[in-house]
Amino acid sequence: MLKWLIRLFIFGLFLSFCAIAGVFVLYQQVKPELPDVSELKDIRLETPMRIFSQDGELISQYGEQRRTPIAIEDMPPMLIDAVLATEDARFYEHPGIDVIGISRAAVVWFTTGEKRQGASTITQQVARNFFLTREKTITRKIKEIFLAMHIESLLSKDEILALYLNKIALGHRSHGVGAAAQVYYGKEVADLTLAEVAMIAGLPQGPSVLNPISNPTRAAERRAVVLGRMLDTGKISRVQYNDAMAAPVAARYHGAEITLSAPYIAEMAHQFALSMFGEDAYTKGLKVYTTVQSEEQQAGTQALVDGLLAYDLRHGYRGATEQLWQGAPWSNEQITEHLASLPSYWPLEPAVVTAVAARSATVQVKNKGELTLAWDGLKWARPYIADNRQGHALRQAKDAVAVGDLIWVRPQGEQWMLAQLPEINGALAALDPNNGAITSLVGGFNFTLNKFNRAQQAERQMGSNIKPFIYSAALDNGFSLASMVNDAPINHWDPGTRKSWRPRNSPNVYDGPMRVREALARSKNVVSIRLLQGTGIPIALQRLNDLGFDTANIPATDSLALGSPSATPLQMATGYAAFANGGKKVTPFVVQRIEDSNGIILYEAEPMVTQVISEETSFLISEALNSAIWGGSSRGRHWNGTGWRAGKALNRQDIAGKTGTTNESRDAWFSGFTPDRVASAWVGFDDFGRPLGRTAYNANLDGSQVAGGEFGASTALPIWIGYMKAALAEFPERDRPMPSGLYTATIDPNTGLKTTGKGITEYFVPGTEPKYYSRPETSQSFGGTSVTDDLF
Structure with a gap:
């Protein structure tokens, strides 16, 4: 028995040796193929790229793996x-x-x-x-x-x-x-x-x-x-x-914890990081900090959405998206399921009309349940007939909605109102004029609905937004803010086309000789043309080129003075920044810095600033554009500038800006600034040929509604104001110091000449001041001539 136990023990040792030998042989065979696991000591887990606002709010996240x-x-x-x-x-x-x-x-x-x-x-x-x-x-x-x-x-x-x-x-x-x-x-x-x-x-x-x-x-x-x-x-x-x-199985898909909605900014920052780091940007755990502050970005988004919805509301209701049933009504479960399958486009939510009373409607709203649309939320919805024509004011709810209608609704204070997806679109671009950092940018009504970034990519005709650039070239070539230029009709015969070119003012009034300051503030078209002719088209084109506009394909014609060239809202804001910062061209940028997953800075922006206009000329244009907000006096009366609504809304003396409307109101602009912020708002249809139209007074709405033509002052300016109200809250009002290269003189506002009597103060570059004094008997008023033009 002992002998067998000894043999069994030896056999066991043999098997153990064989096992160990086998493991050793296996190890030797696979050893060359084994990776070096020491890298686990310093492993860097693949993490997505995240985009933040300047103040640390998460805007977006990019990468296959979360x-x-x-x-x-x-x-x-x-x-x-x-x-x-x-x-x-x-x-x-x-x-x-x-x-x-x-x-x-x-x-x-x-x-x-x-x-x-x-x-x-x-x-x-x-x-x-x-x-x-x-x-x-x-x-x-x-x-x-x-x-x-x-x-x-x-x-x-x-x-x-x-x-x-x-x-x-x-x-x-x-x-x-x-x-x-x-x-x-x-x-x-x-x-x-x-x-x-x-x-x-x-x-x-x-x-x-x-x-x-x-x-x-x-x-x-x-x-x-x-x-x-x-x-x-x-x-x-x-x-x-x-x-x-x-416990119930309550899981549902949650996207990244986005705390700031800025999708157009996120995509711009995403593309920048991708250009720097390639596909590794998606796995290196990059933290990309943009230049936008969350409050300003939210204000820009809200302002644009409000402006576009306001335009859409005053042009009338285009009807339900779809009629879901004709016979037996759907059950609540069917309606809920259908609504859950539909997208939402903030602030609009899909809804289904389930009952209609005389002046109210009951609706089931996605994720909100059953709600009531009161008369205040319905009464705006007179029928849309065309962009320049609306039907009669609504009398009862059934004139707008019916049971089974699939509609859009949106919050209105504590209540909800009938809404619709706007066909109009727009953009807002805002910068710090001192370094080019983008402070707010919104490229359209809704990124999910349409990802085209109109602020950065939509080149639209400038209209009268171009005039400050034309005027700045004129001030560098012998003109002053007091120079008198004739606001009178132009009839130019073109022997090449054998046609007469008759550019016109809007509104249809000519006021005779007027000062350059007043002409810019009131956006006089024919004065702009005469200044271009007096300066020279090549000089004006060079000024546009210096400010960053692409002039290669701009026709060298007098129509340049009326805004025939095209630009994006971001380019426009960049151009106007030179008037806010003392004549410097800035290069807009959206990424402030990029950090790796350990917080080490891999990139930090270095703003590019170049002097392209004299400080004196920049100051003079700012002064004239301030008059576009606050107006002035001449010919014995006070006149308003085209941007007077901004002064009324913001009540600040340091704001300046210019309206712009293209032929047949296809594009509406407002660009303006303070020493701390510059912004450009644009509104138009993506269809270049579709005019913005007109609206009639809606008897159901209050007296503050906009009626008549859609222009820069009525359509784009409210968006600019909405953004600036929030953006300027942290910046106290401050004066622009007069450059040392200027001096002041008292002039007669009616003649632009010096005066020893009662007059106004004007700024001059030495050598451009008036040489003579005004005599009381030479002051006169000029009548008006009626002509029509929509370029202002």
Whole structure:
């Protein structure tokens, strides 16, 4: 008996030696193919690029994988317990491999021929996730075992677990528990309930088929398994188990935690980062800080949306989007399901009319339930007939809506009102004029609806927004703000076309000789043409070129003075910045700095500023554009500038600006500035040939409504005012200091000549001041001649 025991012992030693030798041989065979796991010491998890406002609000996130790395000490113990109970209960005891599990998997393979995944510890999963594929082969499994053992010798258990919890794929492009908590529940991991923790802990085995969004039934079954193992291992009590089991599967998809809506800004910053870092920008965890402040960006967005909706409201209601039923009405469940499938376009929400009374309507609104549209929310909706024609004022609700209508609604204070998606569009671009940093930019009514960035890409005719540039060239070539130019009709015969060119003012009044300051403030077209003729087209084109406008394709004709060239709102704001900052051309930029995932600055903006206009000329144009806001006096009466509404709304003396409207009102502009902000607002149809039209007075609305033609002053200026009200709140009013190269003189406002009597103060560059004094008998008034033109 002893002899057989000795032989059995020797045989066992032999088998052990063979096993060790076999393992050694296997190791030698796969060793050349094993990666260097030491890089795990300095591993940098792939994280998406995030775009922030200057004050740290998240604007957007770019990257295929969503990941939010979390240190192990910040992981909730409950989450760690759930993962270990489900994936690797002996994680803190084993050396990286589970011998019993491997043996069990080997028996299954020898007896059935099936290569099942099982027996992988968390360390083995880390090895596979970072270095290997998921193919089920013996070779891959052997490599996985050796790598796991090497990892265990290199890293602590907590370090291994942290890598696992931050790397593992958990469905819907979320990688790691931090991202999964946000994607499924919109929470930080520390805020998850036990039921939510168990749901996430059950995902690693099958994230595509076990997640609660794609398959809530299977997800609930998997959650029960996790909770059962936590109960068996003593990590939770029976009461906790029962409560978590009873919790509903309430997961839904949550996007990135966007705290500031600025999609056009986000895309500009995204493209900039992509140009610098290529495709690596999506995985390096870049933090891109833009130049916009959240409050200013919100103000710009609100101002543009309000302005476009106001235009749309006064032009009439185009009717329901669709009639959902003709016979039997839909059930509440059918309506809810249909609304859930439709998009929302802030601030508009889809709704279905379920009842109509004499002067109200009941509607079911997406995600809001049943609401009432009172008469105040309906009475605006007279029929739209054409862009320049509306139907009669509404008398009762049924004239606008019917049961079964699919409509749009939006908040109106505490109530809701009938709305519609506007066909009109627009843009706003605002800068810090001193360095070119973009402070607010909105490229259209809604980015989801249409991603075309009109602020940066839509080249539209400038209209009278061009005049300050023409006037600045004139001031550099012998004219002054007191120079008298004849505001009288022009009839120019063109022998080439054998046609007469008759540019006209708008409104249809000519006032005879007037000062340059007044002509710019009142946007006199024929004066602008005469100044261009007196200066020379080449000089004017050079001024536009110096300010950053592309002049290569601009026809060298007198129509230049009326705004025939095209520009984007961002280009226009950049041009006007030179009048706000003392004559310097700035280069607009949207990215302030870029940091890596560790906070190291990889890029920081260096503003480009170049002097292109004299400080004196810049000051003089600013003065004239200030008169466009506050008006002036001449010929014995006070006159308003075209931007007088801005003065009334903002009540600041340091604002300046210019309206602009193109032929047949296809484009409406307002560009203006203070020493601290410059902004340009544009409104128009994406269809270049569609005029903005006209509106008649709506008897149902109050007396403050806009009626008549759509022009820069009535259509674009309210948007500019809406933004500036918020943007200037932190900037106290301040005077522009007069440059040392100017001096002042008292002039007669009717003649532009010096006077020793009662007059007004004007600024002059030495050599441009009037040479003579005005005599009282020479002062005179000039009558008007009626002509029509829409270019102002």
